[in-house]
Amino acid sequence: MSGQTRRRGAALEEAILRAAAEELAESGYAGLTMDRVAARAGTNKNALYRRWPNRLALGVAAYRRLARDIAPPDTGTLRGDALELLRQANRHWSSPLGGVLRELLVAAGGSGELLAELREHSGEALAAPWLAILERAAARGEIAAEMPHPRVVTVAIVLLRNEFVVRGVPSAPDEVLVEIVDEVYLPLLRSR
Template sequence: MANEQRRAEGTPTRRRGTALESALTDAAWDVLVEQGYHGFTYEAVAARAGTSKPVLYRRWPQREDLLIATLARHWHPLDLPDTGSLRQDALALLRAINAKRDRTMVLLHLKLADYFRETGTSFNDLRSRLRITDQPPPFATLVDRAVERGELAEAPRSERVVNLPFDLVRHDMLMAIGAVPDATIVEIVDTVWLPLLGLSPHGTQAGH
């Protein structure tokens, strides 16, 4: 009986379904972090996962399919704040991005440089593909809520203006290779974004 128990304990459990895919994408993530997109191959991932290339091909026929699945597992949507104030919502969201996404964002830009060149795509394109739901970008949602509350006048606004806070924080993260000072976040919201939207830092319509 003891011998049978020891044999059972020494026998590896066969991974299936979700458990198998999680193990595969975890191995793929490790390869991506260590070797970048250039070393992100079926051979390398299969070796790291202790499996065979056909196991990967059956699930992800294209290398890009495996990449997107790997990134999606490690790119979880952030909860959107809803404070009743556009300024406070923007500050809270940028602070969450700064605290939880700084390393991942810098890593993706650095490790995926070859991917962006090869596909002719950008980080924004990748971010759109990783968006799990059909919901609009986070800052578009914050602006829409502000309009519904009557805090912000309804008017045509370009995607560039709406998403500017994220783009500026991302730029500073890449320049700093990490998180940015909180004062930078406040400056982006108060002196750049809100005035572009026609609001003062106090959340009132400009000129009122």
């Protein structure tokens, strides 16, 4: 690195995460190696291992960098908003990036800490957009103003996740999304 200032701290970590995210997007988790990330970041493997104890931890951090927050839709109805949120999640989980998430979930297996980090982006803990659409629905008078139990808030996304995890589908058909919203989610919210 003649003539260049050696990167340290946050600048080096940013370069490593950027390189890892690019590798993950191009090659998936199966193709992610510490050697390739170090080479792409212009550093050595020791710099990676000082920050992440293994390839899986780096993969999770890279995925989190790639994953985008889902902006809550505003279609004007609770049904429309819930369907659109499920459709967004279905597109994400069916995409190459969703494939990376599924690979990471399998690889994380028994690592509770890494699984918890992944869940933030896999659906279970993505309550914020669901809360936003429920608050708007309450303001429109479509449901009661009192927020439902947290499990009720996210039951639709959990049911969709079940399609991927338990049934192993590559993408859920739209009829399944409509069924989740019309037969489970809306009746559950309106029965309170």
